[in-house]
Amino acid sequence: MNLFKRRQEQLNIFHKYRKQQKPSVEIPDRSFVTCEQCHSTFVKQDIERNDNVCPVCGHHFTMHVRQRIEHLCDAGSFKEIDKNWITKNVEFPDYDQKLNRAKNKSGLKEAVVCGLARIESIPCAIGIMDSAFMMGSMGTVVGEKITRLIELADRKKLPLILCCTSGGARMQEGIRSLVQMAKTSAALKQFNNHGGLYISLLTNPTTGGVSASFAMLADIILSEPDCLIGFAGRRVIENTTHEQLPDSFQKAEFMLEKGFIDAIVARRDCKRQIANLLRIHGA
């Protein structure tokens, strides 16, 4: 007992002493990230250097559009189109504030960035969604930008790649959001009829109106590991049916097993895999 007490006292003295000492190096805030899956902590830059993948368990962190462009496209090849499109409020309460918050948080103007780029020197049209902007929800601007990208790919006879992530249609814009599902799907049908190659890459999460439109309409559907893919949300399903859902429910691996995606591709292999697909299709 006594031994423990003495040890505790010594520790207390040590802690007090440590507190008085100023740290020799200033550590900026948020320079560490913790993996959601294995709870290991890393220096942020190390994670970024590792394609935003946890070196311990392989968990794929969310990627910002800019990081995804760097990751997938040849350096400096990405040329953004329609970059100044912003959503104007449709007189929905608090929508302006939400849009502003999303802009500040993500550093983006909307939930999708579209452009022309090269992947291993192969030219393509590419659209990348970002969940940091209002959960990647699809409103009029997102739907229109994607439709315009599809039309551009069609005109220029380029292969089309869409990196999807979305919680679904954007509630604030009501029916105008919902119809984007029909619009993007119809544009893809035209693209398809003209022989265009479309590859979708599903990232975490791809749900709701985006999964029930362009995400699921690709010639080849790739997915990152472990991401959520589905139509209805887990909570809605549990509330409606009172069914117990396994943890694996609506995960990429589950969707692969059920036959709804072509392949799960780890991030480090993604660029090479897409380039191979483009080459096989003679792009």
Add this chain to the structure above:
Amino acid sequence: MSKPYNIMDAWQKVQLARDSDRPKAQDYIHFLFNDFIELHGDRKYGDDPAVIGGIGFIESMPVTIIAQSKGSTLEENIEKKFGMVSPEGYRKALRLARQAEKFHRPIVTFIDTPGAYPGKGAEERGQAEAIAQCLYQFSDLRTPIIGIVLSEGGSGGALAFSVADHLIMLEHAIYSILSPEGFASILWKDESLAQKASEIMGLTSEDLKVEGFVDTIIPEPEKGAQADFYKVANDLRRHLVDTLMSLKKKRIAALLEQRYKKIRELGVPL
């Protein structure tokens, strides 16, 4: 004629649209079409009772009918999952649509669903893919398509049946991105704010006409189609026949071009 649209507020319309006495797709099918023959199954997995499919005549014109169907009694509704469609329902619709295309029959769809069925099995069998395929395939199906919104249209589950050359909506029907309950739950984390949600969602037939989503509104009596079914159904028949006649006259290429233009111009940013 009924009174102006704005006599009723949005929430009253929601309740009127969901009234269990409101005529269902099966009532309209029975009234509008002769020699209706129901065709079952998606040829892949099963037959969804929430979708009635089949062929019949209207004014001696053969048509394919694909309808979302709610039940009139609780038992029926449990069987039909309150009109919530499963992947089999969407795939049945697609199968019959392809068949209609092959035999040059126009398609009439009926929309009456709170949304696609949210269930474990539905997800396992690809609810998202089934809806996406409907949107995709209907957009260039080489035969005229007319959609009729009977009571309630909610989310992508309703949209899958709404890709059409001409969309008709009954005056007191509602159509929205999500049910008002779901909308309130997503935006304010509180389902009980559904009434407040309904007021700002723009879900009435008048709102949707302004948006250009709906082409024609069929007027209803003040107390809804349930108050005078035959009047509403007769008006609907007259309009349906006229529209079918004019669409059938069009060349397929022109029809498809016009349909694509209609879809393409939906929801263009302000």
